[in-house]
Amino acid sequence: MALSEYKRDMQGCSRCSSCKWVPFNQVKSWRFSKNCPSISRYNFQAYSGSGKMTMGLSMLDERSKLNETISNIIYQCQLCGACDTACKVYRDDIDLTEVLLELRAKCVESGELIIEHMALIDALKSEGNTLGEPKGKRGEWADGLKVKNINNNTCEVLFHAGCRSSYDPDLRDTMRGHVELLLSSGINVGIAGAEESCCGGRAYEIGYRGEARNYAEDMLSRVKSSGISTLVTSCADCYAHFQYLYPRMGMKLPVKVMHISQYLEKLILEGKLNLRHKIPLLVTYHDPCHLGRMGEPFLTDWTGDKLLRPMRMKRAGRMGIYDPPRKVLTSIPGLELVEMERIREYSWCCGAGGGVLEAFPDLASWTAQERISEALATGAEALVTTCPWCERIFRDTLAKTNVSLPVYDLTDLVLKSAGVPEHTKV
């Protein structure tokens, strides 16, 4: 696809501004009624979903030219999908996120590149991860764990760690905990260790489609040869790319793809995971964008008139993963869940996605701070999420602002409640 193929979508914008707000049915206060970090931070219309479509149209109509200013606006956006979801409350014929992705591809094709993203792609090419860490150390997080390596073992489940979790020392205990939980529940699980690579999703998001395709092919080949039946990941970004991007690129993984929160729910329902220890804690839950609205499975490209597209064929966020993490949380004895105002399909982004953390860290922090304020407004004693990118940006932002709010991965609390020996401290 190319930007020009979305011209009707862009032209279709009525400029109603729904893309700037939480879906109106769900506006609960003045303070937490906005949904788009980009325009909320920078204010010019061009930063909104609608404005970016208009900019795209302006370039297609040769009214303006792509330059560094425009490129920055295009990339000062987490691709969180909130604008798209809000737009699709009313419209069947506009795929806003696709336009945003095409704008980025155009930037790359035109050479309007972001230096930090070039570094990310270089790291990806040389080390197979977005962080520039040594490829050989990718599997070190699992050292000492009695987990199989799928490269020389047959497993039922492959656990995919993802770039952030593989290398972030602060998240290492959580990563090991995911696998310990699976192992202690009797699951025949394996990892790819040092052979695991990036899913390629971040490359796609920042417009480098060739690289994204290469990594998708690599993943597809590994999965095909592994003999696994289920792929489990704890990274919401990877999950979304496996579920949506890969099939969209014609590389649907021939196995069941599950996020760790779904798998934990399954284990609890099957009685394989028993949450017995009380955790008397009031928590609030942050929906990662890529697990929620962006995590919908890809169905098919609608090739007919979009005005007649059935609602079920719209990527409107309805089929994202919202309930499993909540059900896991509320299965923990003593734990109480209090919701923020912006949740589920209309959750506010953590700030880290879409290449923003790498290129525009101030926007990433500002966005995270907004979410932290919302979490604090609930009175919760802790913020829980289930994505390493969200956890990282929340922790970093809290550290900068000296605000005290513990941040947990869902698995941290499950480990404590289940009483898995190495993880009894929260």
Add this chain to the structure above:
Amino acid sequence: MISDEAYRELENAIGPENISREPAIMDGYAWQALETTDPDIWTTRPIAVVLPSSIEEVQAIIEVCKKYRLRFKAFSTGWGVHASVGYENVILIDLRRMNRILEIDEKNMYAVIEPYVCGAQLQAEAMKVGLNTHMIGAGCGPSPLASATSFQGMGWDGIYMSTSGRNVLGVEWVLPSGEVLRLGSLGSDSGWFCGDGPGPSLRGIMRGAIAAVGSLGVFTKCALKLFNWPGPPQPEVKGLLLDAKTKVASNFKLYLCTFPDREKFSDAAYKIGEAEIGYIQVKNAIGLMLATMMPHLLKKLSRADALKKALGAIGHQFMIMFAAHSQNELDYQMKVLSQIVSENQGVLLDISQIRPFYETFWWGLVRNSIPPLIFRALGNFHLGFGTDESFDSQSFAKKLGEDVKEKWIADGAILDDLSDNAWMFLYENGMWSHYEELFLFDHRNPKQIGAISSINKNFLQVTKDNNICVGLYAHEPAARKMFSPLQGNYNHWQKKILHMLGGESVSDTTYYTDEKDLLQNASMFCRESLSSGP
């Protein structure tokens, strides 16, 4: 082009991060598909966009405009072609950073807001203290300040909460001269509670019937009258719109009232007004309902002539919602409605019993989140008439509107909506009412966008020939030239007001006083760039 000197002065006034002259950024303000009649949807591009955060910054911007002979146009939530720029030397003042609810006075039932507060925000906060705000027809996304001070302002809660122009109290207003004028009680340092004093009462000058669409300066704050809300402080709503589920409190009821003919339909509406019942009242246009909720079904229906006729026969219907403080009050309203419907040979359907439809629709009506669904069928709509008149006059116009539309439907220029797409409701207990005949089209379809100008002319001619009051058209340069001489030379007086307030050379006057000939095969709107004025 803006000169570097002028740009630098604006930068100094508001900070470099709050001004831009980048073409692609400014094009974000030059795409307005709503209400357009021009196949080229692009409007004139401003020469710069500024984002002030205070009244002082607004004044500084206007001073720069005066110094460099530039014009300005105020812009808040900015939806519709009237929000766009009409001249080639205009600084667009985007008021997005002025976005606070400054006060909600529960006892005196008003709120003080800035320009970029949206209806949903104000309603959400007002409901927490048992109050509600009037919502306009464009939905709950637009700015209540904008509709109160600067443009239109009607909505389906009009029977209970009137219309925006009647709800505005104290006002803080930066005139085109740069001076600050405070209206109503605010003008005598007595607070925000009253629009008519003590202090200057200039609401008629400020907005008249339609308002000045930004030509008379910049409104930086205003107080709005709030109304009783007998519902929960924060209704529990699951879902985003058509999938919404809400547990509706038992002190609410929603009815559909259907009448055998136009006369009975009107008579019943008058009686409802006289009885002073109802919280929301709006004509149920079957075509509009289908186009928004079930566009696929509407498309199929348009090929079924017998069914279309059957639906046409039951087209004289409206919905009415009750919101009562007690069971006795609710019983009284239901009893009165039942009697009125019976006396007018109507049929009463209790929608409250039709679940889950009621659970979805109730909050859509109260929150006013439904209106943008009108874009779902084809992506755009336009309207004929748009008048504020007595209900009988509206019913008369409604028939004319249907006739106008039918031939354009037959021609394929607009969607076949069964010719029943009237947006029509009472104001203030039936003393007057509003009516627009909507027609849906796809502005990406060359045939359809090409016909819109002609359809507009058709409606204008019918308006003129039948002495229907010009309403929403009044801000359009061609309509102004056509109708002003027929209606007390209103534009003559508007020009005097503009002159008195110093706006002639500094405001973008396109949608307030400019006039244009209604040419054959040309846009009714003053779209092509005008000269930069005196």
